[in-house]
Amino acid sequence: MKTATVKSLLLAGTLVLASGVQAEEKLSMTEADKAMYEEMLENNPADVYVAEGEELLESQIGGEAGLAKFLGVSEDDLYPYIAGFPRYIKSIGSVVALDQMIQAAQAANGKTPYKLKSPEMDSLSAYVKSLANGQKINIDVTADAHMKEMFELGKVTFETRRGGRGLACLSCHSADIVGSRLRMQILPDLGDPKVKAAGTWPAYRMTKGKMFTLQQRFQQCMNNALLAKIPLGSKDMVALEVYITNMAKGSEIAIPGLKR
Ligand code: HEC
Known part of the structure; x- marks a missing residue:
């Protein structure tokens, strides 16, 4: 399983990023994965x-x-x-x-x-x-003092190095390295209209055979990268959702997503 590869790579302490590689999503999948993806697009198990x-x-x-x-x-x-x-x-x-x-x-x-x-x-x-499928994400992080505070907290949470390996979300999802790869996996730009991260979760993950919410997906990255795990629904977690949803503001909601 590829997530295990990421983990062992990180455990070995070698975060090797092969940059300069064309960021074509399909390249991160095997032929078999690709065939499964095409089929499931027609009929999402979620x-x-x-x-x-x-x-x-x-x-x-x-x-x-x-x-x-x-x-x-x-x-x-x-x-x-x-x-x-x-x-x-x-x-x-x-x-x-x-x-x-x-x-x-x-x-x-x-x-x-x-x-x-x-x-x-x-x-x-x-x-x-x-119910909001086809609508554009219209989160307003300046709507009131509460949203402003959560946006700021989300930014800090995203950028703070909180793990045994000294990694933050930003270490992998930052503008200068997205599109490069961690072993076989492309590091996704969470604000990219093609990734549409926030608008596509809950999504079905083919590699796990299950549907997950956005916050659960964050926790999977926390596990893989050995970041301290933030509880679902906690203030920090909701703040992270605010921050990442805002990155995809304006992109269309399409639920359930289908992911690797
Ligand atoms: C060690 C590098 C690394 C770190 C650190 C990391 N991620 Fe990820 N993240 C990835 C990779 C690689 C993928 C894509 C995996 C795949 O294709 O299956 C991913 C995927 C995601 C996705 C799904 C994107 C989509 O396709 O919709 C989200 C959301 C996400 N990460 C959020 C986070 C958050 C929040 C944090 C911090 C808590 C974080 N990540 C930390 C490497 C990382």
């Missing part, structure tokens, strides 16, 4: 989880109407509103990503909120985000 999420939205929150009511927006404005998360939600009192907003909406409907790390929440949050 579609079934998203479909489950539709039923959960109905039973937990009263469908789109219930969600719009909880958020205090008209049903017409619901999709673009969803495209602007993470946001500061007054009734919650903090900046939240979609999953924590959903927990609050469940509670408001007399339901027990799903855990952030649960198959139900994965499906429900993927479905809610997919």
Whole structure:
């Protein structure tokens, strides 16, 4: 498995970046991977989880109407509103990503909120985000003092070296080295409209055979690169989501994504 390669490479303490190589995504896949990718593009295995999420939205929150009511927006404005998360939600009192907003909406409907790390929440949050498919990410990091603070915190979290190997997210995802490679894998530019990172998660990862949320994907990079793992839904984690979502501002949301 290629993630293991990254890990052993880092354990060996040799972060070798072969720069100057054409940044063509397909090159990072084997022929077999490529064939699987083409096939799955037609029929993303995560579609079934998203479909489950539709039923959960109905039973937990009263469908789109219930969600719009909880958020205090008209049903017409619901999709673009969803495209602007993470946001500061007054009734919650903090900046939240979609999953924590959903927990609050469940509670408001007399339901027990799903855990952030649960198959139900994965499906429900993927479905809610997919309502904004075709919308452009419109996060506003200057909307209020809370968003400004979270953006700054996210930037610091992204740039701080927090691991045994002295790496930060920025060590691999920085403008001067993205497109170069760590062994066989291209280092993705998280703001690149072709990568559209924030607009494509929750996504199905072929190498793992499962769907993951954006925050769970961050944790996978933390594991691979031996960075201290930040808990899902924590302030630092939401801040990181704010920061990385802003990098992809303006790109179209397309859920569920399909990734290596
Ligand atoms: C050691 C280098 C390294 C570090 C450090 C690192 N990443 Fe990554 N990251 C990668 C590589 C390589 C990939 C692509 C893996 C692949 O193609 O499967 C990736 C993929 C991602 C993706 C998915 C992009 C997409 O395709 O949508 C996100 C999001 C991400 N990283 C965020 C982070 C965050 C946040 C941090 C810091 C907590 C971080 N990364 C730290 C190397 C790194």
